[in-house]
Amino acid sequence: MGAIVDFFVYKGRPERIIPSDEQSMEKDVFYKYIGNVELAEVIIIFSYGNSESSSSTRLNARLRRICEAMNNVHKKIMKTSDPESFNENEYEYNKYAFVTYDYPGYCKSHGKFSQESLFESICIIFDKISREFPTKQILVWGRSIGCAASCHLANKIASNPSHFPKRPLGYILQSPMTSIFTIFIDADRLPWDRYENERLARETPDWGPTMLIHGTDDALVPFEHSMRLYDILVGEVGLISIDGGTHNSLFSTRRLHDLVCVIVKWILKLDGFQPTPAIGPDIDKSKWLVECTSNTYTNEHQ
Numbered sequence: 001m002g003a004i005v006d007f008f009v010y011k012g013r014p015e016r017i018i019p020s021d022e023q024s025m026e027k028d029v030f031y032k033y034i035g036n037v038e039l040a041e042v043i044i045i046f047s048y049g050n051s052e053s054s055s056s057t058r059l060n061a062r063l064r065r066i067c068e069a070m071n072n073v074h075k076k077i078m079k080t081s082d083p084e085s086f087n088e089n090e091y092e093y094n095k096y097a098f099v100t101y102d103y104p105g106y107c108k109s110h111g112k113f114s115q116e117s118l119f120e121s122i123c124i125i126f127d128k129i130s131r132e133f134p135t136k137q138i139l140v141w142g143r144s145i146g147c148a149a150s151c152h153l154a155n156k157i158a159s160n161p162s163h164f165p166k167r168p169l170g171y172i173l174q175s176p177m178t179s180i181f182t183i184f185i186d187a188d189r190l191p192w193d194r195y196e197n198e199r200l201a202r203e204t205p206d207w208g209p210t211m212l213i214h215g216t217d218d219a220l221v222p223f224e225h226s227m228r229l230y231d232i233l234v235g236e237v238g239l240i241s242i243d244g245g246t247h248n249s250l251f252s253t254r255r256l257h258d259l260v261c262v263i264v265k266w267i268l269k270l271d272g273f274q275p276t277p278a279i280g281p282d283i284d285k286s287k288w289l290v291e292c293t294s295n296t297y298t299n300e301h302q
Helices: 002-009 057-081 115-132 146-159 197-203 224-232 253-270
Strands: 023-026 029-034 042-047 096-101 137-143 170-174 210-215 237-242 287-292 297-301
Touching (some): 029 057, 029 115, 057 253, 096 115, 115 146, 146 170, 146 197, 170 253, 197 224, 210 224, 210 253, 253 287
Parallel strands (some): 170 210, 210 237, 237 287
Antiparallel strands (some): 023 029
C-alpha cells in the first residue's frame, strides 16, 4: 500500500542541468550549491516540494533571492548592532549558502522514488556536508513533502546522535503536513499512512530548535497542520503565520524581507547573538508565534 501512495506522490522532473552551478553526485544522489559554500558560515540543506527539482529555474531563482536577502539582512544587523567597529571593507558578505539535492527518481539522482529513498537521500547529503565542512553550522530546511525528509533526519539524529557527525543548528519546516493522509482526512493515525511528521514529532518532541512557516490560506496543506506540530514540539519552537499566504506564495517579493528578517534573527539567536537594537518581532522566548502580514508583525502568543 505504501508503494501505491508513493506512486501518487511522486512527480519527478526530467533531467535538465544548469551547467554554471557547482554540482556533483554523492552515493547516487545529485546535489548542487547555491551561494558561496566555501565562505559561508551557515550551510542550509534545502529539501524541496514534490513538483520541483534542483534544476528547476524557478526554484533556483527563489533560493538565490532568499540567500541574497539573508546575507543583506545579516550585514544590516551587524552594522546596526555595532556601528563604530563595523568595517564595510572587511565585512565578509557570504554568511549563508544553500545546498539542494534531488530525491531518487528526480532529475539526475539515480534510483526509484519512495518514502524510504527520500529519507535515505537526506541522510546521505547531511553526512556529506557535515564531514566536508566540519567547522560550519548546518540548518535543515524542508518545504512541503521535503519537510518529511527534514523531520525524519531530526528524529534520527535525536534518537541516535552518536551515529551522526554533528547536530544541525536548527530546522525550518515550510508548509509541513502532519502526514499524507491527514491532508484529506481529519483523523488520527491511519493504516498505511506515509510521511508521518506528527508521529515523528511525538516520538522525539525535543529534536532541536524548529521554526515552522505556514500560510493561513494554504489550500493544499491546511495551516492547522503546522499548529499541531507547534503544539507537540518542545524546546526552541516558533511559528510564523503568514496572513493570506498560500502553499506556493510564502516567499513572494512583498513578504521576502519580513520573513528573512525573522529567519536571520532566529539563526543569530541560536548562535548566541542578540541584535541591538532589536530588529523585527519579539522571538526571545523559547516558544513563540508571530503573525506576518504584508507590512507588519504581530506577536500572537508566547
